[in-house]
Amino acid sequence: MRQPIQPENWIRPQILKLSAYAIEEAEHCIRLDTMENPYQWNEALQKQWLEILQTTALNRYPDPKAKKLEQQLRQTLSIPDEASVLLGNGSDEVIQMLLMTFNQPDAAILVPEPSFPMYYQVASVLGMKYYSIPLEEETFDLDMFALLEVIHNYNPALIFLAYPNNPTGNSFSVTDIEDILDTSNGLVVIDEAYFPFSEGSFLSRLKDYPNLLVMSTLSKLGLAALRLGFVAGHPDWITEINKARLPYNINTLTQLSATFALQHYSVFMQQVEQIKKDREDLLKELQTFPQIKTWVSDTNFILFRVPKARLIFQRLKQEGILVKCLDGAYPSLSNCLRVVVGTAQENQAFLKGLRKALQ
Numbered sequence: 001m002r003q004p005i006q007p008e009n010w011i012r013p014q015i016l017k018l019s020a021y022a023i024e025e026a027e028h029c030i031r032l033d034t035m036e037n038p039y040q041w042n043e044a045l046q047k048q049w050l051e052i053l054q055t056t057a058l059n060r061y062p063d064p065k066a067k068k069l070e071q072q073l074r075q076t077l078s079i080p081d082e083a084s085v086l087l088g089n090g091s092d093e094v095i096q097m098l099l100m101t102f103n104q105p106d107a108a109i110l111v112p113e114p115s116f117p118m119y120y121q122v123a124s125v126l127g128m129k130y131y132s133i134p135l136e137e138e139t140f141d142l143d144m145f146a147l148l149e150v151i152h153n154y155n156p157a158l159i160f161l162a163y164p165n166n167p168t169g170n171s172f173s174v175t176d177i178e179d180i181l182d183t184s185n186g187l188v189v190i191d192e193a194y195f196p197f198s199e200g201s202f203l204s205r206l207k208d209y210p211n212l213l214v215m216s217t218l219s220k221l222g223l224a225a226l227r228l229g230f231v232a233g234h235p236d237w238i239t240e241i242n243k244a245r246l247p248y249n250i251n252t253l254t255q256l257s258a259t260f261a262l263q264h265y266s267v268f269m270q271q272v273e274q275i276k277k278d279r280e281d282l283l284k285e286l287q288t289f290p291q292i293k294t295w296v297s298d299t300n301f302i303l304f305r306v307p308k309a310r311l312i313f314q315r316l317k318q319e320g321i322l323v324k325c326l327d328g329a330y331p332s333l334s335n336c337l338r339v340v341v342g343t344a345q346e347n348q349a350f351l352k353g354l355r356k357a358l359q
């Protein structure tokens, strides 16, 4: 008789300990938990896009370098000419390529927390040393004293700074980030996933800091379905990271669709302006609840604290509204919920549900 299969005898211990990255399923719910742009394209634009897709030869491999798309990205987002660019299947894949490239036996990464969970997830899968330093309570600023100490003591190969930060929504101080860039011998990766909604970008600073990489994505702009992320930086770094990239990682439909979309960038920027305006309206509304604490946001979401967040989360869900419950995710996020700015109608439904849930 054959022995039963025993995965635990074969799987790496750090994988056995992990949970798969979970995304809540919620049919028939208004989804305000993932940071999507709620708007679609008008009919004329959809028609033009479909015409382009119609000519695609699906029997052929994609352009391995996605040259047209890279050129369009450089032009639309003003990526400096001196910088090299590496494209990923979402910035999630860029994080994976970065960590695979730097994962030497003693290499460590450093992340101020709470932040984007994929840095930890990928580091754990690879068995990489991971140091985290809590952000300051309430303000969610960088704790520079503690960060600089880790940099001095452990010389991390990579430091990830989400700018603006997810899930807190704030942008760290530029001078603090400059101090980290000046102090670190390893790479500092600034993750600008929320660039459409925030003012500052470090893209123009690439020439000032040889140890700076700027990572970004089109997901939050309104193209989450396409999975397109990128990292820009000194060619010497990008050449090495590119060796960890699987060939053809950007499929043809994404290459064509993203290039087309970026040629109509003003459409997205109008949507972004609307989302930013609605964000301020939503924030004002939330501030009228005496039991709620809110944080200002440079992103397309708002973090807020309510008494009994888990109960409020469940009640909202019963009302057909899904937000993100962050209670328990990190000590400084106790009783925190995160809501994405939807359409005006969705935001009203959320506020109505919240009013009811708080009764």
Ligand SMILES: *Cc1c(COP(=O)(O)O)cnc(C)c1O
Pocket (backbone or CB within 6 Å): 035, 089, 090, 091, 092, 093, 116, 162, 165, 166, 191, 193, 216, 217, 218, 219, 224, 227, 228, 229
């Ligand atoms: C959403 C998000 C990403 C991932 O973006 P994808 O390109 O969709 O993989 C990366 N970093 C931060 C901070 C994010 O919030």
